[in-house]
Amino acid sequence: MGRPDFSFIILTYNEEKHLPRLLNSIKELNAPVFILDSGSTDNTLKIAEEFGAKVLYNKFENHPKQWDFALKNFDIKTPWTIGLDADQVVLPELFEKLKNFKDEDIPKDVNGIYFNRKNYFKGRWLKHGGYFPKYLLKMFRTSVGYSDTNENMDHRFIVPGKTIIWKDGYIKEENLKENEIGFWIEKHNRYSDLVAQEEIEKRNKLRTQSINPRFFGSPDERIAFFKKIWWSLPLFVRPFLYFFYRFIIQLGILDGKEGWIFHYLQAFWFRLIVDIKIWELKKKNDRA
Incomplete structure (x- = not known):
């Protein structure tokens, strides 16, 4: 496939356990990858280099401010941006949607797309307790979506205008460190x-x-x-x-x-x- 209409931004800090898993899940999409690191001391930066990602550094204060820095300092050329955490993985259903994604197919008044997260803890998918389905705004028009810096911990992207939900656009989230x-x-x-x-x-x-x-x-x-x-x-x-x-x-x-x-x-x-x-x-x- 040719160059897609989206780029990925990923935040990292000592993510050698997670980053290869995520980058391998999106590698075949052939999309630009930008990584904002906050001082990793493990093999995170080496892994990013091996996958051809562009890397910047910013001292970490909290997630919303880190995302704000990333969105303002990476030179994204594609019409859409996808923001993912290092412990997330693009699952096959979402991969297929992204592989076939074209900016021209999205109504002009739609500025954001929600993915559906599958959260795992100690190897188990948490299907209940309000944890599935869990819709997260992860894809948005470049320079339109922004980070909500009114939050200290919970980071979220905000877009003006309309959004759509990909109910079967699954991302898997599993922080192996939390085992x-x-x-x-x-x-x-x-x-x-x-x-x-x-x-x-x-x-x-x-x-x-x-x-x-x-x-x-x-x-x-x-x-x-x-x-x-x-x-x-x-x-x-x-x-x-x-x-x-x-x-x-x-x-x-x-x-x-x-x-x-x-x-x-x-x-x-x-x-x-x-x-x-x-x-x-x-x-x-x-x-x-």
């Missing part, structure tokens, strides 16, 4: 600092949502709607409610022991740690 639970806990302990600070700022009207919350809107507008409800719930109560909702109402219980570990840690433990840190920050601010 060691110590890595998962350490990582999410760091994330909890960012989320707690972000919520304090939102409670104090110092930070707002970039996306209009709408229950019947796009996948991201729907998430924004539920986030607005989340922030109104009482601290320490909401982790119990959320875990019950994920594990029982959304049938996370059917995801086996791997699902039990994941849903408990992600829906309850992590949210409880965030609430404790919000409580501590509020007490500290009150004393100040």
Whole structure:
């Protein structure tokens, strides 16, 4: 096939376990690949060079700002850009859609395309608990889509105008480093600092949502709607409610022991740690 109408951007930091897997899944698409690294000390940069990717460096502060830097500093010539994480893989159904993709086939008022993520934890696909289907805006018109820097941790791309959803445009996400639970806990302990600070700022009207919350809107507008409800719930109560909702109402219980570990840690433990840190920050601010 000839040069396609899209380019890939990938963020990396010590991704020698993941990067070959991702680059091999998109190699036959013959698309330009741009990698923004934040100081890898393993074989990440060597792997990027072997696959012919263009690499830039930027010191990491958080994911939204890293994506913002990538979108502003890579010279993308194609009409569309795809932003992927290093621990993601393009699955065959999405590969076929991209192989046949032509800019001229997309209505001019459509600026973004949602892919459908299959999330894996400890080797198991999490089909329940609200984790599938999971639509992520990953493809957008170059220079039209941008990174939502109003978030500290959750990165998302935003586009004005219309979007479409590729329900069978599957990406697989599996962070192999998280097979060691110590890595998962350490990582999410760091994330909890960012989320707690972000919520304090939102409670104090110092930070707002970039996306209009709408229950019947796009996948991201729907998430924004539920986030607005989340922030109104009482601290320490909401982790119990959320875990019950994920594990029982959304049938996370059917995801086996791997699902039990994941849903408990992600829906309850992590949210409880965030609430404790919000409580501590509020007490500290009150004393100040």
